Amino acid sequence: MYEYKKGFTLVEVLLVIVLIIAIFSMATSMLTSFSRPNQKYVEKDFDDIRSILGQVKYLKFLGEGNVSIDCSNGKIKLLVDNQIFDEKQLKTLTCESDMRFSSASSTFEVKINQYGYVLFQRI
Numbered sequence: 001m002y003e004y005k006k007g008f009t010l011v012e013v014l015l016v017i018v019l020i021i022a023i024f025s026m027a028t029s030m031l032t033s034f035s036r037p038n039q040k041y042v043e044k045d046f047d048d049i050r051s052i053l054g055q056v057k058y059l060k061f062l063g064e065g066n067v068s069i070d071c072s073n074g075k076i077k078l079l080v081d082n083q084i085f086d087e088k089q090l091k092t093l094t095c096e097s098d099m100r101f102s103s104a105s106s107t108f109e110v111k112i113n114q115y116g117y118v119l120f121q122r123i
Contacts (some may be wrong), residue, residue: 048088049101049110052078056084056112069112071095 035061052069055078059067065081072095093101099110111119 045090045093045103048090049076049093052076052086052088053110053112059085060112069099069110071099071101 009037056067058068059080068079070079074090074095076090076095077084090094090101093103095101101108101110109121111121
């Protein structure tokens with residue numbers, strides 16, 4: 001007669017290993033998406049900053065009064081003679097001070113000279 005041995009077959013062991021790997025890969029992809037900010041919001045913030053800086057360069061080229069940028073309360077504001085000319089809400093970038101921004105991964109500073117040329121510097 002046949003004797004039954006206790007244990008698992010090779011197919012059962014491989015099936016369990018494949019399931020563990022599949023669950024682990026799904027969990028890591030979900031956790032990495034929660035740990036870093038959504039990339040489209042970061043790109044939107046950079047586009048908003050580029051838009052404001054483009055306007056600064058244009059207004060300085062036209063010689064429009066005193067052009068400055070204020071960054072406070074999660075907003076970046078373009079001021080002409082201390083009047084708000086344009087304002088953008090930042091979602092993922094925080095303002096450390098005027099023209100110094102930080103994201104989850106880095107900090108950078110923006111400088112504008114009197115001719116409207118823009119310098120991005122990662123700190």
